[in-house]
Amino acid sequence: MTLMIPAWQDGELVPVEKLEVHERGLKHKAISVFVMRGDEVLLQRRAMGKYHTPGLWANTCCTHPHWDEDPAETAARRLDEELGISGLTLSYRDRIEYRADVGDGLIEHEVVDLFTAEASRDMKIDPDPAEVMDTAWVPLSALRTWINEAPGEFTPWLRIYLSEHAERIFETA
Numbered sequence: 001m002t003l004m005i006p007a008w009q010d011g012e013l014v015p016v017e018k019l020e021v022h023e024r025g026l027k028h029k030a031i032s033v034f035v036m037r038g039d040e041v042l043l044q045r046r047a048m049g050k051y052h053t054p055g056l057w058a059n060t061c062c063t064h065p066h067w068d069e070d071p072a073e074t075a076a077r078r079l080d081e082e083l084g085i086s087g088l089t090l091s092y093r094d095r096i097e098y099r100a101d102v103g104d105g106l107i108e109h110e111v112v113d114l115f116t117a118e119a120s121r122d123m124k125i126d127p128d129p130a131e132v133m134d135t136a137w138v139p140l141s142a143l144r145t146w147i148n149e150a151p152g153e154f155t156p157w158l159r160i161y162l163s164e165h166a167e168r169i170f171e172t173a
Contacts, residue, residue: 003017003018003064004016004017004018004066004067005017005018005021005028005029005064005065005066005067006028006029006064006065006067007021007026007027007028007029008026008027008028009026013029015067016028018064019051022052022102022106022107022108023105023106023107024107025099025107025109026109027097027109027110027111028064028109028110028111029064029065029071029110029111029113030062030063030064030065030108030110030111030112030113031061031062031063031064031065031071031074031075031078031112031113031115032059032061032062032112032113032114032115032157032161033059033060033061033062033075033078033079033090033114033115033116033117034059034060034114034115034116034117034169034170035060035061035079035085035088035116035117035118035119036116036117036118036119036170037118037119037120037121037123037137039139039140039141040137040138040139040140041059041060041137041138041139041140041143042060042083042119042125042135042136042137043057043058043059043060043135043136043137043138043143043158044057044058044059044060044061044082044083044127044131044132044134044135045057045058045132045133045134045135045136046058046131046132046133046155047129047130047131047132047133048133049130050131051106052102052103052104052106052108053102053103053155053156055133056153056154056155057136057153057154057155057158058154058155058157058158059157059158059161060079060083061075061078061079061082061083062078062112062157063075063078063082071092071113071115072090072092072115075090075113075115076088076090079117081128081131082127082128082131082132083125083126083127083128083132083135084124084125084126084127084128085119085123085124085125088117088118088119088123089117089118090115090116090117091115091116091117092113092114092115093114093115093116093168093169094114094165094168094169095111095112095113095114096111096112096114096164096165096168097109097110097111097112098110098112098157098160098164100156100157100160101156102155102156108156108157110157112157114161114165114168114169116169116170140170143162144162147159147162
């Protein structure tokens with residue numbers, strides 16, 4: 001089954017096949033979620049079978065909505081599908097746009113609805129191994145240091161979020 005995602009072509013939002021969107025660098029809709037536990041953020045390491053940025057650390061969850069899918073519903077759906085997380089209250093933070101080379105001739109040009117959610121200390125995580133190879137709870141300050149010391153271990157979008165949009169996501173300076 002070919003996944004069609006909402007992308008802009010000639011100024012109009014239309015369904016376009018996911019790989020084509022990235023090959024052509026089309027601007028498209030996306031969702032990113034940051035699950036927090038106090039000052040810690042839940043990161044995921046992308047599975048090696050992902051068609052771009054395999055093995056890199058990313059925010060808790062990111063995806064593309066289905067055509068006409070509500071952004072909050074998309075976020076909740078993918079938290080469950082990727083990490084086995086359900087029942088969290090999602091808080092909408094902002095909408096941002098970025099463009100990044102993700103390797104192998106692929107471009108992410110996303111208009112992203114950003115969400116956060118607060119997790120309990122005993123929240124269970126059950127990652128889908130086809131999506132996620134590892135998870136880690138990392139204090140936000142330590143994440144900034146880690147990214148500065150080893151930027152190649154992280155997805156381009158996570159580096160962009162932390163360097164350009166942290167205040168809007170985490171309500172901090």
